[in-house]
Amino acid sequence: MLETSARLLRLLSLLQAHREWSGAELADRLDVTPRTVRRDIDRLRELGYPVHSAPGTAGGYRLGAGAELPPLLLEDEEAVAVAVGLRTAAAGGVEGIEEASVRALAKLEQVLPHRLQRQVGALNAFTVPLLGSGGPRVDPNLLTELAHACRDCRRLRFDYTSHDGTASRRTVEPHRLVFARRRWYLVAWDAGRADWRTYRADRLTPTPPHGPRFTPRPPPAEDLAAYVSRGISTRAYARQATVLLHASLEQAAERIGPAAGTLEAVDERRCLLRTGAPSLEVMVFHIVMTGFDFEVREPPELTGYIQAIRDRLSRALAASPSAASPPRDGADRTPGTRSGSSGES
Known part of the structure; x- marks a missing residue:
């Protein structure tokens, strides 16, 4: 039985390696008779592998596309x-x-x-990939270690440095790895804080041994991408805000990425932006630079910062000897640029 099973795996490997084989070629490769090849082909078909055959001298066997991906046997x-x-x-x-x-x-x-x-x-x-600039590089060995822990439901221990430089040691129940804006994030249940957290993979250093195993908890949200987006754009910062943008969801999404805030459609011409920043003063510039008209929903004190900055800009314009005239074509909005704020919970 063991010999037959090994031969079936070898036969499957041969069928994956070439487009088509004759029965005589397969028999020679496997050192069996053509009749044994036909029996083995029938066994593969019984197991669900779509092996097609064509009769005659020009015919042969080939592996077709099936409903499911078969296991790949690689040299x-x-x-x-x-x-x-x-x-x-x-x-x-x-x-x-x-x-x-x-x-x-x-x-x-x-x-x-x-x-x-x-x-x-x-x-x-001893090879150096030439990749485009972007987020911090993460060692694939670390990523596979985190992926194994997620798959095996095994607790992780690691040293972590937050966005403000604070170092800590964490013990977590890993759930998923998420890639967003050229950064890797680990979503996990933090045992010490009894809550879900999002961690930048490039800021953690595993401290084995890991374990023990744990029973998976219900995930923090159905949409993990949205959960991570809220964690890196809002919850990571000391101040949060919600503003109504006078732009459609599609227009806003072109300028505001997941690391800069989360968007929610209100109607065809407006959407809500939820975002965070180190301070409300920084928040004002962050929102203004989206390039859209907006209304503050919360917090109320954000309006006071907007008024203070408005007055400061008005004084600067009044003191300028060559203040430019406002545009007359209706393009009176601040040019929109992509915001770069990001962080993690």
């Missing part, structure tokens, strides 16, 4: 190439597939033989 060189490619993608080399790359890398590294792990490690140690 040594292929496994090394995939692991290195996934590490590059996880580091932000390919936009949009970072989280999936980490999950796939965690699965692959779990089963890589030690000899292949050494090859992958050597390639990564």
Whole structure:
């Protein structure tokens, strides 16, 4: 039985390696008779693999597309190439597939033989990827360690440095890794604070041993992306505000990213912006630089800061000997620029 199972895996690997095989070629590769090949093909079909065949001298066997992805059997060189490619993608080399790359890398590294792990490690140690500038680089080894802890429901211990430089030691129940605005975040239940928290991956240093295992809790929100966005744009700061923007949700989203605030549509022409900043004075500039007219919803004292800055600007204009005339084409709004505020809970 063991010999038959091993032969089936080898047959599946051969079918994945080439577009089409003749029965004689497969029999020669497997060192069996053509009749045994036909029986093994039937067994693969019974297991759900769509193996197609064509009769005649020009015919053969090929593996077709099925309803589910079959397990991929990789040669040594292929496994090394995939692991290195996934590490590059996880580091932000390919936009949009970072989280999936980490999950796939965690699965692959779990089963890589030690000899292949050494090859992958050597390639990564002595090659330098030329990636675009953006968020801080995070070691893929750290990301896979965090992904394993999330998958295995194992407690994590790490030293953490918050955005204001405060150092602390945390013990958490990891839930998910989220990639947002070229930064990696870990969403986890903080055992010491008895609440959900969001941590920047580049600011944590694991302190093994990890464990024990835990029973997963209900997630903090159905939309983890929105939860992380609130954590890095609002909850991380000393002051929070909600303003009504005179712009549609689509228009606002073009200028305000997830790290700058969360947006909620009110109607076709207005939306709510919830955001945070170190102080209300900084908050004023943050909101003004979105480039949209707005109304303060909360906190009420934000209006006082707006009035103070308005008066300061009016005095500056009055004292300027060559104050420019206001535009007459109706374009009287401050030019919008993307805000760069960010942080973490």
